[in-house]
Amino acid sequence: MIMIMTLQFDTLFKNANLATMDPAIDAPYGAIKKGALGVTDGRISWIGKIDDLPEYKAKDVRDCGGHWMTPGLVDCHTHLVFGGNRAREFEQRMQGVSYEQIAKAGGGIVSTVKATRETDASVLLVSASLRLIDMTAQGVTTVEIKSGYGLDLETEIKMLEVAKTLEEEENIRVKTTFLGAHALPPEYKNDPDSYVDLVCEVMIPRITELNLADAVDGFCENIGFSTLQIRRVFEAAKKHNLPVKLHAEQLSKQGGAKLAAEFAALSADHLEYIDEEGVQAMAKTGTIAVLLPGAFYFLKETQKPPIDLFRKYGVPMALATDCNPGSSPITSPLLILNMACTLFGFTPEEALAGMTREGAKALGLGAEIGTLKVGKSADLAIWDFEHPSELSYWLGNYSCSIRMLKGKMYE
Ligand code: NIG
Ligand code: FE
Numbered sequence: 001m002i003m004i005m006t007l008q009f010d011t012l013f014k015n016a017n018l019a020t021m022d023p024a025i026d027a028p029y030g031a032i033k034k035g036a037l038g039v040t041d042g043r044i045s046w047i048g049k050i051d052d053l054p055e056y057k058a059k060d061v062r063d064c065g066g067h068w069m070t071p072g073l074v075d076c077h078t079h080l081v082f083g084g085n086r087a088r089e090f091e092q093r094m095q096g097v098s099y100e101q102i103a104k105a106g107g108g109i110v111s112t113v114k115a116t117r118e119t120d121a122s123v124l125l126v127s128a129s130l131r132l133i134d135m136t137a138q139g140v141t142t143v144e145i146k147s148g149y150g151l152d153l154e155t156e157i158k159m160l161e162v163a164k165t166l167e168e169e170e171n172i173r174v175k176t177t178f179l180g181a182h183a184l185p186p187e188y189k190n191d192p193d194s195y196v197d198l199v200c201e202v203m204i205p206r207i208t209e210l211n212l213a214d215a216v217d218g219f220c221e222n223i224g225f226s227t228l229q230i231r232r233v234f235e236a237a238k239k240h241n242l243p244v245k246l247h248a249e250q251l252s253k254q255g256g257a258k259l260a261a262e263f264a265a266l267s268a269d270h271l272e273y274i275d276e277e278g279v280q281a282m283a284k285t286g287t288i289a290v291l292l293p294g295a296f297y298f299l300k301e302t303q304k305p306p307i308d309l310f311r312k313y314g315v316p317m318a319l320a321t322d323c324n325p326g327s328s329p330i331t332s333p334l335l336i337l338n339m340a341c342t343l344f345g346f347t348p349e350e351a352l353a354g355m356t357r358e359g360a361k362a363l364g365l366g367a368e369i370g371t372l373k374v375g376k377s378a379d380l381a382i383w384d385f386e387h388p389s390e391l392s393y394w395l396g397n398y399s400c401s402i403r404m405l406k407g408k409m410y411e
Contacts, residue, residue: 072141335396
């Protein structure tokens with residue numbers, strides 16, 4: 001006797017073109033045209049051609065009218081929580097003062113540190129929520145949020161708690177990253193190594209104890225920390241079983257990417273000044289290259305990250321907004337896709353992969369999100385356009401019509 005199983009869906013999307021971004025599907029964008037996708041208990045439970053859909057029962061059936069569905073976007077590098085802004089420094093930079101000069105004169109990151117220390121958690125929450133609303137309107141379902149504008153234990157905790165609260169209040173998946181080694185706080189001005197001691201011996205243990213961070217990051221740069229200092233931070237992270245990431249080779253070549261690879265970092269980010277040896281080291285450990293065209297554009301950088309080398313050695317390239325007040329005050333993931341194409345030479349398909357599949361990997365979430373695939377979390381977005389290249393084409397001013405996070409629909 002042949003048993004015919006009736007599939008049970010909470011939601012069934014039918015008549016959709018699916019940009020699955022699944023590399024196992026041999027078509028541009030991993031596309032399944034005239035497709036359907038079923039959701040059960042917050043997970044993708046069926047995916048395929050609508051004609052192949054077996055017998056089913058569904059609580060909610062949505063006809064997508066031939067529109068495109070993509071995985072929910074993943075913004076894997078942001079500094080979304082901060083006080084104040086740096087428009088006056090932008091003005092200075094437009095008059096010819098460099099980002100490094102501003103930092104060396106006591107401005108830059110440290111001026112946001114001052115503002116963030118002085119701003120109440122409730123006010124930080126409201127301003128970050130507003131930025132997040134822009135992102136979710138453009139299909140973001142997962143965002144990474146870094147600390148690093150506190151540089152004292154109390155304010156670093158305040159920032160990470162605000163990031164966690166956003167997850168509870170804003171219908172978004174949040175991954176938090178502790179970025180204590182972002183800049184030298186003024187009170188340690190002449191004693192950087194003592195500040196690194198504080199990061200390693202006090203902050204990382206306490207933040208781990210409070211379960212406030214999913215990863216540890218640093219800024220490896222002349223105006224940040226040396227590879228020796230970052231090595232100590234990474235060792236402390238390892239001791240506390242936290243994965244690492246690194247702002248590396250952004251303004252100059254420091255060897256940070258190689259160091260990140262040595263610690264099997266989830267990602268090395270920025271990477272304009274990485275050399276071939278650094279790319280090879282990343283390839284060996286599967287460290288993701290997170291490229292940030294918003295910062296490249298806003299700082300008027302001219303050295304591009306070597307995307308041909310990343311392609312050559314098979315280093316996956318993720319993209320993110322790097323939303324922050326100093327180098328990338330942008331809340332549009334779609335504008336980032338466009339910039340990756342126009343400024344870095346990504347194809348629109350690589351750009352979308354960068355903000356979905358590869359962004360997920362850069363957060364250690366490759367098995368859970370980032371592609372439309374049976375078993376993964378039902379995190380997706382539906383767009384009323386005719387081809388997925390439109391995501392990189394419209395200069396950022398496009399909203400999705402439906403967003404789903406963990407099977408829950410937001411329209
Ligand atoms: O990703 N490079 C260091 N950190 C940030 C900028 C922080 C700032 O200027 O406030 C970045 O570009
Ligand atoms: Fe950053």
